[in-house]
Amino acid sequence: MTEKIKGLVIQAQSGFFTVETGQGLIVCKLRGRLKKGRKLADLVAIGDWVLVTEQEPGTGMIEEIEPRQSMIYRMAPTARGEFQQVIIANPDLAVFVFAVAQPEPRLRMLDRFLVITEKEGIDSIIVVNKIDLSGMRKARDIFGHYEKIGYPVLYTSAIKNRGIKTLKKMLVGKISLFAGPSGAGKTSILNAIQPDLGLAVKEVSEATKKGKHTTVSRKLVPLDGGGYVADTPGLKALDLWDITPEEVDGYFPEISRVLFNCRFSDCTHTHETDCAVIEAIKNNEIHLERYRSYLRMREVEEDKIPWF
Ligand SMILES: Nc1nc2c(ncn2[C@@H]2O[C@H](COP(=O)(O)OP(=O)(O)O)[C@@H](O)[C@H]2O)c(=O)[nH]1
Ligand SMILES: [Mg+2]
Ligand SMILES: [Zn+2]
Numbered sequence: 001m002t003e004k005i006k007g008l009v010i011q012a013q014s015g016f017f018t019v020e021t022g023q024g025l026i027v028c029k030l031r032g033r034l035k036k037g038r039k040l041a042d043l044v045a046i047g048d049w050v051l052v053t054e055q056e057p058g059t060g061m062i063e064e065i066e067p068r069q070s071m072i073y074r075m076a077p078t079a080r081g082e083f084q085q086v087i088i089a090n091p092d093l094a095v096f097v098f099a100v101a102q103p104e105p106r107l108r109m110l111d112r113f114l115v116i117t118e119k120e121g122i123d124s125i126i127v128v129n130k131i132d133l134s135g136m137r138k139a140r141d142i143f144g145h146y147e148k149i150g151y152p153v154l155y156t157s158a159i160k161n162r163g164i165k166t167l168k169k170m171l172v173g174k175i176s177l178f179a180g181p182s183g184a185g186k187t188s189i190l191n192a193i194q195p196d197l198g199l200a201v202k203e204v205s206e207a208t209k210k211g212k213h214t215t216v217s218r219k220l221v222p223l224d225g226g227g228y229v230a231d232t233p234g235l236k237a238l239d240l241w242d243i244t245p246e247e248v249d250g251y252f253p254e255i256s257r258v259l260f261n262c263r264f265s266d267c268t269h270t271h272e273t274d275c276a277v278i279e280a281i282k283n284n285e286i287h288l289e290r291y292r293s294y295l296r297m298r299e300v301e302e303d304k305i306p307w308f
Helices: 107-119 136-147 163-172 186-193 245-251 276-282 289-298
Strands: 006-014 015-022 024-030 049-054 058-065 071-078 083-090 092-101 122-128 151-156 175-180 218-222 228-231
Touching: 006 024, 015 049, 015 058, 024 049, 071 107, 092 107, 092 163, 107 122, 107 186, 107 245, 107 289, 122 136, 122 186, 136 151, 136 289, 151 163, 163 186, 175 186, 276 289
Parallel strands: 024 058, 092 122, 092 175, 122 151, 175 228
Antiparallel strands: 006 015, 006 049, 006 218, 015 024, 049 058, 071 083, 218 228
């Protein structure tokens, strides 16, 4: 019997998967028996750990797929129903890049990203870029409350090369995903970390251009010091949304921390007296802007809040 070799899927394109193993790169197809049954999700994606057998040198077959710890996916409508496209499996870190100005930061977008990673249990860090335009004080005024929630916040300037070394260290040995609005400086930051890295990585962005329906290749771009940055072309942040209003509570850490103290178990955290969430807002333990994002995700209209 041919020996099974463990490896990491670092590229996926039209049914071919490049697997990095201790014995080099092996370009694999998926063993037919793995494809049996109703297929409503990508069976293999970049970031998956697999067992492969080598056929010819450098080519082989994926025989087994290890269980996934987490993933970033989008639901794509097809004739046979919603298909779960896996953008990346098992990312270690999501890096959300926002500019302190130019463009003005949209915290609603950041909060949506954070809810997605909370749902999947993926560690997140917030990179606040272009501090050369604002100074630290203004940057902290806008983003400081995220540190209190527990998210690492890193203040950078790609242009002045500030904070880049610290960020680079945080990426070593990890599989990281970069996301953020267009113009925030993702490409510039990646280029500052490693020459041409920004060119190699097309980010998850809030691009407004209509996506072209071409077959995309997804890959992990290697970092010099070990680790990878995920290249996830053509994906819009809004595509990732698959969260119902009912589950939102659990994905705001600072809200889920206090809501057990509400007097009634069916508290809606909007108008009730003795609501622990409202109490925490009044005590500055929950930031009002976070609460606004929370309301929006729960599809509660702000003018329904009597104490606003
Ligand atoms: N002032 C300032 N401008 C920056 C900084 N980082 C990037 N930029 C500029 O912001 C614009 C968008 O940067 P880019 O890296 O393409 O953003 P991306 O769309 O997120 O990849 C470019 O004109 C950059 O030169 C920064 O730290 N400070
Ligand atoms: Mg870019
Ligand atoms: Zn409540």
